[in-house]
Amino acid sequence: FKALRHSFLNALVCMVAVADWFSSLSYIEVFLGLTRSDRGCLIQAIQMQYFEQAAILGTAAMSFYLSLSLSL
Structure with missing residues (x-):
């Protein structure tokens, strides 16, 4: 049972x-899509x-x- 719980929690x-990771891609896409005139948005995208x-x-x-903790 312990091994099953360990596998489930790891999954x-x-x-x-x-x-x-996939949600961070949206921030990268926003970051790459900005132009130089969007300085405020650029700073916000970097912070996100x-x-x-x-x-x-x-x-x-x-x-x-x-x-x-589960392997001990």
Whole structure:
């Protein structure tokens, strides 16, 4: 049962990480689509991208923690 729970939680965290990565693509698309005249939007897009990358790193840290705690 422990192995099944471990597999399920890892799959769940991996799905969240993939969803985070795909949602970050929209911010990259906004960032690449801006022109030089859109300075305010450019700064906002960069900030959104940093927050999204931080969320992805948080998901990875949670996955690492779950893997360690369930393997002990």
